[in-house]
Amino acid sequence: MSGRSSSEESDGPHISSTKKRKPNRLESQDDDTLADEKKESILKKLHNNFPDLDKEELREVLNEHDWSYWEALEALQVFANQEDEVPSESEAKNINGNEITSNFKKQPKEMPLMQLKQTPAAEEQNGKIKKHDKSRKGGRIIQRETSDSEDSEPLSSDGDSSLDEDYSSADEEVEGVCRTKIVSFLQDATLDELTLIPQCSLRKAQKITELRPFNNWETLFQMFQRANGLSEDLIWHCKTIINEREVVHKLMCRCADISQRLEKQVTQIIDDGESNSTIEQPDILNKSLELKAYQLVGLNWLALLHKHHVNGILADEMGLGKTVQAIAFLAFLYQKGDKGPHLITVPASTLGNLRQNTINLTILESKKTKYQQLILYSCSISNADDRSLFRRVKLHYAVFDEGHMLKNMSTIRYQHLMTFNAQHRLLLTGTPLQNNLLELMSLLNFVMPNMFSSSTSEIRRMFSSKAKTSDEQSTFEKGRIAHAKKIMKPFILRRLKSEVLQQLPPKQDRLEICSMSEKQGQAYTALFKKLKRSINRNEKSDLCNVMMQLRKMANHPLLHRQYYTADKLRKMSKLMKKEPTHRDANPDLIFEDMEVMTDFELHLLCQEFGSIRNFQLDKNLLLDSGKFQILEQMLEDLKTQGSRVVLFSQFTMMLDILEVFLKHHKYRYLRMDGKTQISERIHVIDNFNTDMDIFVFLLSTKAGGLGINLTSANVVILHDIDCNPYNDKQAEDRCHRVGQTKTVHIIKLVSKGTIEESMLKNGQQKLKLEHDMTSSETGEEGSIPLNMATLLKASLGL
The missing domain is CATH 3.40.50.300 (P-loop containing nucleotide triphosphate hydrolases)
Incomplete structure (x- = not known):
C-alpha cells in the first residue's frame, strides 16, 4: 500500500521534485479501512522512535496534529530535549504502583539521525520563521506551528526521498504482518473467540467456521465477499481482537518477569542461608498479637513487594487475620525509619474494631503520634473536602481494607479513591474474585495503575466477555482463567484456612x-402470575424490581400488602383524624400514604396509634x-x-x-x-x-x-x-x-x-x-500464588 494520499493522483499543480512535501493528512483517504491501517502504521513508526512512551499517549499526540507523522515527531522531540522535564533518579522512584524501579528510563537526549534532520526548535524557511507554541496537555508539551502564510513550503533535504521510501516500505511491512495475523485468527479461532469480533453474532461465527480453510488473504477476502450475511468489515474488525490479545500477552510477560525476580531473590536467601534477610515479628507490635507462621509469611511477602516497589493484594481467606498482617507490616516500616503517614480505609462496621485492635501498638500510644503515623478512615468517602484533603496529603502507604468494594472501576467510589496521593497501595480482601474476571482486573488496576491503566479498554473487553456456546466450561473460558492467573501471580497472595489452620475447627x-x-404459597403464585402478565403486556416493568418482589414474598407474606385492603385503609384513614397529630390532615392523603406501605408497616402503625389499634394483625399472621x-x-x-x-x-x-x-x-x-x-x-x-x-x-x-x-x-x-x-x-x-x-x-x-x-x-x-x-494445574485447590508462599515459608524455616 502506498504511503501517499489520493490527492497526489489529482490533476492539480505539479510539485517540483526538488522540493519535498510533507505526507498529506489522513483525512483525504476515501477508504476508512485503509486510513485505519495507515494510522496504525504511523503509530508504530512513532513508537519505534519513542519506545518508552505509551502508545495511547502517542495516539493523542497524533490526533492533536491530524495524524501528521512529522509534526507529531517534532512536538515529541521538543519535549524530549527539555532537560528540565527529564525526571531525576530520585523523582523516578515508584509512585502509585510502577512495577520496579530499575525499569524507569530517562528520555534519550540524543535522537536518531533520521529524526535530527527535521527537529530544529525554530527554522527559517524562505524568510519565514516556524515558531513553536508550547502548551501543556496530559503532562506533554504539544508543539504547534505558526506562520505568516498557510502555504509555507516544507524544507528541502537530500535525505527526504529515502525517508519517504522508508515510510512506504515500513507501511507495507506492517500491512503484510497484519493480514497474516487476521488470516491465522479467522482460521484457528473458536466460536467463542469469533463472537468477540465487533458485530459478529454466534450465527456469523458458525458461518465463518463453515467457510474454512482460509489459505491466504485473497482467498479469505473472496469467500467473505461471496458469503451471505458476512461483510468485509468483519475481517478488519479482527484487528481489534488481535490488538487486545497482544496487550494481554505483553502484560503477562511483564508480570512473569516480576514473578521471576521476586522468586529469584527468595531462592537466593534460602540457598545462602541468610536468616537475617527474613523478617520476624516487629518488636513494637504488642506481644498479645503474636503472629502465626502463615502470618509471618504474609509479612515477608509484603516486605518483599515493598523492596521491589510493587504494590499487592493480600487476599487470604476471611478470618485469617489480614488486618493484623497489614498492621505488622506498617510496624516493620516504622522500625526501619519510615514514619509515614499511612492511611487505612475501612468500612464503617469495622472502624471501631480496628481502633480497638491497634491501640496496643507502641506507635499509637499518644494522640499526636496516632494521627501523624496512622490515619483510620471510613471508606464511605462522600465529602468533597475529605477527598480534596487526601489528594493533597502525601501518603506513603494507603491500605484499603475490604478491598473487594473496589471491584468495579466504573464506580464513583473507585474513581475517588484512585485520586488519593499515595506512593504505595495495599488491598486487603478475602474475596478477590466474586462475579467475573473483570472484577479481579479492576483490583489489579487499582493497586498498579501505572502498569494497567493504559490497557483498561483492552482488559475490559477481554475479561468481561462471556462464552456464548453451551459447553459447561469452554476452552475460551479456560483460556481467560489461565491469562488471569499469569497476570495476577506477582501481585496477589491468598491462603485458605484449610491449608494454614489445621487446628481450626471444621x-x-x-x-x-x-x-x-399454605397462604404464603398462594400469595406467591398470585404474585408470580401478576408480574408475568405485566411483562407479557410490555408494561413498564423493572426486572430487578420483579425479582425483589418475588424474593420478599418467598421470605414472608407481610413484606407485601394483601391483608390490609383498600376498604380497610379507607376506614383507618378516617379514624386517624381522631389523633392529635392528624386532626387537620386530609384523609385522602393519609390513604395515599397507607397504600404504599406493607402489611407489617401498617401493623406497626396500628400499634402506634390508639384510634386504629383494633386493626392490628393477628399473631398467627405474623x-x-x-x-x-x-x-x-x-x-x-x-x-x-x-x-x-x-x-x-x-x-x-x-x-x-x-x-x-x-x-x-x-x-x-x-x-x-x-x-x-x-x-x-x-x-x-x-x-x-x-x-x-x-x-x-x-x-x-x-x-x-x-x-x-x-x-x-x-x-x-x-x-x-x-x-x-x-x-x-x-x-x-x-x-x-x-x-x-x-x-x-x-x-x-x-x-x-x-x-x-x-x-x-x-x-x-x-x-x-x-x-x-484458585486451583493448581493439577486440578487441586491451592493458594495464589503457591510457589511464592512456599518459598517464603522455606526461607523462614517454617
Whole structure:
C-alpha cells in the first residue's frame, strides 16, 4: 500500500521534485479501512522512535496534529530535549504502583539521525520563521506551528526521498504482518473467540467456521465477499481482537518477569542461608498479637513487594487475620525509619474494631503520634473536602481494607479513591474474585495503575466477555482463567484456612429447603402470575424490581400488602383524624400514604396509634411463614445443645419480623443493622461476645458481614441468601475464623419452588469460577500464588 494520499493522483499543480512535501493528512483517504491501517502504521513508526512512551499517549499526540507523522515527531522531540522535564533518579522512584524501579528510563537526549534532520526548535524557511507554541496537555508539551502564510513550503533535504521510501516500505511491512495475523485468527479461532469480533453474532461465527480453510488473504477476502450475511468489515474488525490479545500477552510477560525476580531473590536467601534477610515479628507490635507462621509469611511477602516497589493484594481467606498482617507490616516500616503517614480505609462496621485492635501498638500510644503515623478512615468517602484533603496529603502507604468494594472501576467510589496521593497501595480482601474476571482486573488496576491503566479498554473487553456456546466450561473460558492467573501471580497472595489452620475447627454447611405455608404459597403464585402478565403486556416493568418482589414474598407474606385492603385503609384513614397529630390532615392523603406501605408497616402503625389499634394483625399472621416453621424447631434444638446463633437477613424489615418471632418464643437477642450508630457497634458486638446468656444475634448481611469477630457463636443461619454468594461467605466467616473453638454450622434457608432456588444455582456457578482461579494445574485447590508462599515459608524455616 502506498504511503501517499489520493490527492497526489489529482490533476492539480505539479510539485517540483526538488522540493519535498510533507505526507498529506489522513483525512483525504476515501477508504476508512485503509486510513485505519495507515494510522496504525504511523503509530508504530512513532513508537519505534519513542519506545518508552505509551502508545495511547502517542495516539493523542497524533490526533492533536491530524495524524501528521512529522509534526507529531517534532512536538515529541521538543519535549524530549527539555532537560528540565527529564525526571531525576530520585523523582523516578515508584509512585502509585510502577512495577520496579530499575525499569524507569530517562528520555534519550540524543535522537536518531533520521529524526535530527527535521527537529530544529525554530527554522527559517524562505524568510519565514516556524515558531513553536508550547502548551501543556496530559503532562506533554504539544508543539504547534505558526506562520505568516498557510502555504509555507516544507524544507528541502537530500535525505527526504529515502525517508519517504522508508515510510512506504515500513507501511507495507506492517500491512503484510497484519493480514497474516487476521488470516491465522479467522482460521484457528473458536466460536467463542469469533463472537468477540465487533458485530459478529454466534450465527456469523458458525458461518465463518463453515467457510474454512482460509489459505491466504485473497482467498479469505473472496469467500467473505461471496458469503451471505458476512461483510468485509468483519475481517478488519479482527484487528481489534488481535490488538487486545497482544496487550494481554505483553502484560503477562511483564508480570512473569516480576514473578521471576521476586522468586529469584527468595531462592537466593534460602540457598545462602541468610536468616537475617527474613523478617520476624516487629518488636513494637504488642506481644498479645503474636503472629502465626502463615502470618509471618504474609509479612515477608509484603516486605518483599515493598523492596521491589510493587504494590499487592493480600487476599487470604476471611478470618485469617489480614488486618493484623497489614498492621505488622506498617510496624516493620516504622522500625526501619519510615514514619509515614499511612492511611487505612475501612468500612464503617469495622472502624471501631480496628481502633480497638491497634491501640496496643507502641506507635499509637499518644494522640499526636496516632494521627501523624496512622490515619483510620471510613471508606464511605462522600465529602468533597475529605477527598480534596487526601489528594493533597502525601501518603506513603494507603491500605484499603475490604478491598473487594473496589471491584468495579466504573464506580464513583473507585474513581475517588484512585485520586488519593499515595506512593504505595495495599488491598486487603478475602474475596478477590466474586462475579467475573473483570472484577479481579479492576483490583489489579487499582493497586498498579501505572502498569494497567493504559490497557483498561483492552482488559475490559477481554475479561468481561462471556462464552456464548453451551459447553459447561469452554476452552475460551479456560483460556481467560489461565491469562488471569499469569497476570495476577506477582501481585496477589491468598491462603485458605484449610491449608494454614489445621487446628481450626471444621465448618459444616447445611441447606434447608423450606416449603412455604399454605397462604404464603398462594400469595406467591398470585404474585408470580401478576408480574408475568405485566411483562407479557410490555408494561413498564423493572426486572430487578420483579425479582425483589418475588424474593420478599418467598421470605414472608407481610413484606407485601394483601391483608390490609383498600376498604380497610379507607376506614383507618378516617379514624386517624381522631389523633392529635392528624386532626387537620386530609384523609385522602393519609390513604395515599397507607397504600404504599406493607402489611407489617401498617401493623406497626396500628400499634402506634390508639384510634386504629383494633386493626392490628393477628399473631398467627405474623408467624405465618414456611421458614419460621423450620426455624421454630431448629432454634429449640440449638438452644438445648448449648449453641449460640448469628442470624442474618438481607432486609431490615425482615429483621423487624424476626424480632417479633424471637420475642414470641422468649429468646434473648441483640440486633445490629445499618441504622446502628458506628460508635455503638463495637459495644453491641462486645456485649454478645461476653454475655453468654444472649442466644441470638440478629444482623443485616451488609452491616454485619464485614470485618467483625463473632467467634463466641458457633451457628450461622442465613434466613435469606444473597444474589452474590460472597456476601454470604463474608457473613459465614464472622464465626469461622481464628479464635473459634467449636465446629461451626452454616445453615441456609431457601424457599422451595421460588426465585431463591435460581439464586442458589447461580451462586454456585460464581463459586466455581473462584475454585477454578484458585486451583493448581493439577486440578487441586491451592493458594495464589503457591510457589511464592512456599518459598517464603522455606526461607523462614517454617
